[in-house]
Amino acid sequence: MAWPWLLPLGLFFAASVAQAAVVEHTFNVGNLSISQLCEQAMIITAVNGRLPGPTIKVREGDTVVVHLVNESPHNMTIHWHGVFQRGSPWADGPSMVTQCPVMPGCNYTYRFNVTGQEGTLWWHAHISFLRATVYGALVIRPRGGAASYPFSPKPHREEVLLLGEWWNANVYDLERTAFLSGNITGPANAYTINGKPGDPYSNCSAADQTYKFHVRRNEKYLLRIINAALNTPMFLRVANHRFTVVAADAAYTTPYETDVVVVAPGQTVDALMAAAGAAPGRYYMVATPYDSAVGGTPPFNPATARAVVEYAGAAGDETPQLPPPTQNNDTATAFRFLSNLTALVLPGKPTVPLSVDTRMFVTVGLGNGDCQPKQTLCNTTDGTRPRIFSSSMNNASFLLPDAGSPSMLQAHYDGNASGVYTRDFPDRPPVIFDYTADASDTDELKYTTKSTKGFGNYDEAAAAPGFRTGPR
Numbered sequence: 001m002a003w004p005w006l007l008p009l010g011l012f013f014a015a016s017v018a019q020a021a022v023v024e025h026t027f028n029v030g031n032l033s034i035s036q037l038c039e040q041a042m043i044i045t046a047v048n049g050r051l052p053g054p055t056i057k058v059r060e061g062d063t064v065v066v067h068l069v070n071e072s073p074h075n076m077t078i079h080w081h082g083v084f085q086r087g088s089p090w091a092d093g094p095s096m097v098t099q100c101p102v103m104p105g106c107n108y109t110y111r112f113n114v115t116g117q118e119g120t121l122w123w124h125a126h127i128s129f130l131r132a133t134v135y136g137a138l139v140i141r142p143r144g145g146a147a148s149y150p151f152s153p154k155p156h157r158e159e160v161l162l163l164g165e166w167w168n169a170n171v172y173d174l175e176r177t178a179f180l181s182g183n184i185t186g187p188a189n190a191y192t193i194n195g196k197p198g199d200p201y202s203n204c205s206a207a208d209q210t211y212k213f214h215v216r217r218n219e220k221y222l223l224r225i226i227n228a229a230l231n232t233p234m235f236l237r238v239a240n241h242r243f244t245v246v247a248a249d250a251a252y253t254t255p256y257e258t259d260v261v262v263v264a265p266g267q268t269v270d271a272l273m274a275a276a277g278a279a280p281g282r283y284y285m286v287a288t289p290y291d292s293a294v295g296g297t298p299p300f301n302p303a304t305a306r307a308v309v310e311y312a313g314a315a316g317d318e319t320p321q322l323p324p325p326t327q328n329n330d331t332a333t334a335f336r337f338l339s340n341l342t343a344l345v346l347p348g349k350p351t352v353p354l355s356v357d358t359r360m361f362v363t364v365g366l367g368n369g370d371c372q373p374k375q376t377l378c379n380t381t382d383g384t385r386p387r388i389f390s391s392s393m394n395n396a397s398f399l400l401p402d403a404g405s406p407s408m409l410q411a412h413y414d415g416n417a418s419g420v421y422t423r424d425f426p427d428r429p430p431v432i433f434d435y436t437a438d439a440s441d442t443d444e445l446k447y448t449t450k451s452t453k454g455f456g457n458y459d460e461a462a463a464a465p466g467f468r469t470g471p472r
């Protein structure tokens with residue numbers, strides 16, 4: 001996965017003045033037969049027959065064009081996670097939010113610019129649970145090449161590390177059953193690094209189950225760490241190695257040193273790793289789930305994923321060294337890592353917006369709601385439809401428009417949100433209390449009915465100048 005980064009000087013200058021390019025890919029989404037965890041081969045949905053799918057590499061300012069060819073048996077969309085999509089909201093990907101899904105046998109072309117962002121983002125299916133296997137990296141290098149990275153030392157090479165969750169199940173059916181029953185899905189069977197769970201799943205006859213990251217002594221690597229898991233924040237460590245964090249979610253951070261990276265689902269961390277101090281050898285890279293829940297509910301799988309960092313010249317059969325173990329509930333370490341993340345302030349470059357148009361106070365919670373008539377597998381043995389889990393923000397839940405309705409964005413452009421969403425998302429929670437003390441949690445707060453609410457005061461024209469509003 002490593003690719004050479006520093007070009008010879010002449011080439012480098014030629015590249016540094018490169019104009020914005022069009023980076024074009026075709027994503028054939030279809031069946032892939034794969035054997036994981038020493039289980040029998042099974043069919044998953046994947047892009048171009050690979051897990052993870054292809055890495056898209058752009059320079060800031062480039063245009064991305066992706067032709068989605070849906071050869072899978074499922075409706076499909078692709079979300080470009082974290083891309084601003086200014087002026088191209090229809091390319092964002094969430095099914096029934098910004099577009100209708102692409103049906104089996106159909107094609108769709110995504111076209112958008114990657115502007116004002118540098119670092120690492122990623123892409124994934126945004127329908128059902130299909131993102132568990134339909135995902136890949138989006139690498140955004142600076143327009144001016146490696147010399148314009150605002151950190152040093154400059155890396156010799158780069159490495160994409162995608163962390164994932166793996167189920168020994170058809171993830172589409174898994175989500176369907178969860179919806180119909182109002183149940184949460186069971187925990188993942190394993191975690192993966194670049195699609196592979198690693199030891200101790202390496203001793204079956206199937207293809208190698210461990211990802212190997214080949215390094216050379218005295219080289220610096222820019223690790224582009226992406227948590228593609230659906231549910232679980234992860235700790236990442238490499239035995240005998242430290243990291244310097246330089247970016248998160250395609251925004252530069254004030255560099256800081258750490259022996260562990262903590263990354264939440266959907267987030268990315270760019271970190272330098274020097275292959276200098278350690279003796280040439282083999283070292284485990286270990287991804288461990290972070291779960292702060294008290295009492296072990298909802299259940300999660302405490303397994304770890306392992307990859308091997310292998311130095312040129314190391315004996316291939318040498319047993320890799322393990323980093324110190326990480327407790328799954330090590331909140332102190334997660335807090336230390338996350339509270340050290342601060343934006344890098346560069347002269348003349350914007351960091352965060354300094355003026356405020358709208359003030360909102362938003363609380364996020366997991367409560368319960370009524371089992372809906374379409375949820376035909378709800379447990380009704382006691383004669384009533386039971387309460388089921390329902391997430392909410394400011395006590396407002398969310399419901400996707402029915403397939404057959406227009407998507408939310410389409411309804412917006414048509415100037416007719418009726419039957420699709422309302423515009424009354426509350427800008428504050430109904431009750432304000434000490435959210436850090438669970439004793440104040442009340443039944444009233446936990447109950448919410450199904451709804452789809454937009455925020456009526458949002459001013460698109462101010463948020464994205466040049467953005468066309470209103471009906472087409």
Ligand SMILES: *[C@@H]1O[C@H](CO)[C@@H](O)[C@H](O)[C@H]1NC(C)=O
Pocket residue numbers: 031043071073
């Ligand atoms: C893909 O796999 C599904 C089973 O998961 C099967 O029903 C379908 O026919 C397969 N499609 C192709 C094109 O092989």
Ligand SMILES: *[C@@H]1O[C@H](CO)[C@@H](O)[C@H](O)[C@H]1NC(C)=O
Pocket residue numbers: 020063086087088112113
């Ligand atoms: C994307 O970039 C191209 C080339 O720079 C430009 O012509 C186009 O207007 C941009 N699109 C949007 C939506 O900004």
Ligand SMILES: *[C@@H]1O[C@H](CO)[C@@H](O)[C@H](O)[C@H]1NC(C)=O
Pocket residue numbers: 069105106107
């Ligand atoms: C989708 O794209 C593929 C590859 O370009 C092409 O073979 C196929 O005919 C297209 N299907 C439709 C429905 O346009």
Ligand SMILES: *[C@@H]1O[C@H](CO)[C@@H](O)[C@H](O)[C@H]1NC(C)=O
Pocket residue numbers: 177181183377378
């Ligand atoms: C819901 O979850 C419970 C507990 O995990 C399980 O016993 C039950 O079978 C599930 N129901 C369905 C319909 O999956």
Ligand SMILES: *[C@@H]1O[C@H](CO)[C@@H](O)[C@H](O)[C@H]1NC(C)=O
Pocket residue numbers: 038200201202203204
């Ligand atoms: C690997 O092989 C050993 C020895 O045969 C066995 O004890 C162990 O259970 C195997 N592990 C897996 C995950 O198959």
Ligand SMILES: *[C@@H]1O[C@H](CO)[C@@H](O)[C@H](O)[C@H]1NC(C)=O
Pocket residue numbers: 294327329
């Ligand atoms: C963390 O997990 C350990 C081991 O399961 C347990 O002994 C400890 O009480 C937990 N700590 C907290 C704060 O939940």
Ligand SMILES: *[C@@H]1O[C@H](CO)[C@@H](O)[C@H](O)[C@H]1NC(C)=O
Pocket residue numbers: 257258335336337339340
């Ligand atoms: C940031 O990291 C340093 C070094 O690990 C640590 O000493 C410090 O406490 C951290 N800061 C916070 C606010 O946790």
Ligand SMILES: *[C@@H]1O[C@H](CO)[C@@H](O)[C@H](O)[C@H]1NC(C)=O
Pocket residue numbers: 379380381382
């Ligand atoms: C269904 O609900 C009844 C009554 O609340 C309970 O006794 C039973 O265990 C539940 N069954 C499942 C599969 O969750």
Ligand SMILES: *[C@@H]1O[C@H](CO)[C@@H](O)[C@H](O)[C@H]1NC(C)=O
Pocket residue numbers: 075100101103403404
């Ligand atoms: C797939 O999408 C189409 C078009 O939006 C919709 O009519 C159909 O119900 C969807 N199929 C599934 C299984 O959701």
Ligand SMILES: *[C@@H]1O[C@H](CO)[C@@H](O)[C@H](O)[C@H]1NC(C)=O
Pocket residue numbers: 405406416417418419420
């Ligand atoms: C608005 O959309 C709804 C459902 O999508 C439809 O029933 C209604 O007729 C539409 N109203 C107008 C004025 O177009």
Ligand SMILES: *[C@@H]1O[C@H](CO)[C@@H](O)[C@H](O)[C@H]1NC(C)=O
Pocket residue numbers: 395430431444445447448449450
């Ligand atoms: C939360 O919303 C539900 C309806 O969805 C309502 O019954 C309940 O009273 C609300 N809770 C509060 C604290 O306002």
